[in-house]
Amino acid sequence: MLVLSTEILSRLQFAFTISFHAIFPTLNIGLAVFLVYWEYQYLKTDSKFYLKLCQFWMKIFALSFGMGVVSGVVLAYELGANFSGLIAYAGNILGPLMLLETMTAFFLEAGFLGIMLFGWNRVGKRAHFLSTCMVSMGTVISLLWIMSANSFMQTPVGYKVFNNTLIIADSWIPVIFNPSFILRALHMLIATLLTTSFFVMGVSGYFFFKNKDVLFAKASFTPALYVALLLSILQVFSGDRVGLMVYKYQPIKTAAIEANWQTKNSAPLILFAIPDIKNRVNHFEISIPKLGSWINTRDLNGVLPGLESVKQEDLPPVAAVFYSFRVMVGIGLWFIFLASWGMYCKRRHQLVRQKLFLYAIMLSTPLGFVATIAGWMTSEMGRQPWVIYKIMRTKDSISNLPAEQVLTSLTIIFILYLFFFYSYLRFVRKVICEGFDKKSKVLLSSIGDSDD
């Protein structure tokens, strides 16, 4: 029986708003990097072709960036309003990290975004390119700071307890470069680039499919394909390192990811199961022997920690962690297959004709976002019941608000966000339907891939 307490509602609201928000930076960080590449091509070749290419993707970037900024402001204040306990207890550490993010990243992005979007006729080409680089740099710096703050909450070090009431930084370097920061930041950076490259390929695939603006689509598709192939493979290694790190610092999260109830040697890798949190068993388990131990310890007979030591009320939501992890990994593996398939088609000059591949790539457009959010769910739910791992419990961080108020704000936000997201998708569709080159549509649309 789910009781709509302030805690549940606050967490639900935060989960909803942050998942909604996450979509936009994930797209923008990757897209900004691609924009730097395309605009560099424009600078080098001085051809209107690349200018139009940039301007098309910038329209989508602009729509998403606006959504990202405003939904991010909500999060910043929600943290204080709904989780005042967290701010009171850890504000001395999390506050400066967020301040540094704002000062080093947000102003860089927002300041140069205007020039990047509207400044084509106002500044020189080089100054414009520099602005695009600055925006791109800002998005990456922002990612680094937010990953540092979040990783501190996962693997806190370098702090000390002050007056028994709050934590302060003992030394900032270990706080910022905490054990999980670099690995997780890298994992997330690759995830954004991967998500964006599949987004770019999906949209370009639509143009191939419609046999419209094919040259533009090809110039967008090709770099995205190379990035996708390289990074989808690299992401396996980066994910593996993150897994080993989690095993070392948060063994209970590892146990939840693997749905492993008893600590055991040579644990199997469970491909599918229905974890039963009440009776602490898995139903309908399909597994590969010994692989679970090998993945987490690099030893077929290694020890995989179980959830047996954890009290019932301290269990993370095992099923949710278990499934979201598998969604993420499943999509990751599908991406490797898809990128290889794409490369095969491209080598045989068949991109435009391979309808099956085009269907697959178009339908996979949103999958990167799904994988990213699923990964975050694994990471955030896997550390429950802690908001700062082993230091502060989530229930102690909740503001003392009447549940009706949180329910009201959650309802308003839910309805508004759904409506705005629907409108956002419609406008993105509109930009895509208008195509790269509104004026000389006839000229380019009839050209196939014969020159490939």
Next chain:
Amino acid sequence: MIDYAFIALCLVGFAIFMYVILDGFGLGVGILFPLMSESEQVILLKTIAPIWDGNETWLVLGGALLYAAFPQACSIILPAIYMPLMLMLCALVGRGVAFEFRAKAERTKARWARCFFLSSLVATFCQGVILGTLVEASANSIDLAKHTGLLILSPFVFICGLGLCFGYALLGSGWLIIKTEGELEKKVRRFCISLYMSVMIILVAIMIITPLKLPAVAKLWFEYELWTKFSIIILYFSGIFVAFWKTLKNSQFWPFFGAVWTYFGCFLMIGYSFFPNLLPNRSYQSLAAHETALTVVVWASLTLLPLLLSYCAYAYWVFWGKVDHETSFYE
């Protein structure tokens, strides 16, 4: 010995002031939206299109500074103003979204224009309500920690909300006088003149109500060094009058900077009335973060603020000048 907490307090004040001025004129433009024809609305949007993201970032900076430098204050204030805060944030989301979509829509232009206006109005009103609530609570020594989630409704709070709507509209019209020309500029100037009058009426009303309602403030205002205070007030109002007169005389920049001056005065007045208290009966020192956090806040701000101010200024400089129908930012 450097008083880090005091510098941090000034930084928070500076960030909030910058937000009020910069996003204030943006919200003001939104409030003036329904008074414009469809073709004029396009120009209005163009005047703020390249800079509104940057302006909104000051709100994030204000919040981040408050988290970092005064986490205890944050954990008390934010839950206490929960409903108006959340409404304001929702309205800001709506405004940003409506702004982007209004520029790209064809059939649904009117709907997004209405959405842009309404969300600007709600966001502004909520900001005024938040300010009013905090002033009211401070003046009546209400313990905000025990009033979590309770919106203190009073005529004063309502006047603050309303006053801010007029105030932002004044800033917006001042901005538009700088950025537009021809018939539109004349039209905006007429709005600006009447807004100056309404803002002055509201200002005088608040300055009369506040000491009447709040004996503590009255004591502070009227007790000692009366002549110094009196001359400052005279200076302040004569500044507004000069700006008003210059607005009548077709000045380009006086209307906007007169509005900035008006806000600056209000800011100082609020600061003077409640210093050194940040919350009711709680001084800023007692709410400040530990020195480990404060040193980061102060040194990071002092080194990075000049840098980010310079490229914000660069962005304004790039888009300097009048905006008309021919000015096309796209392509």
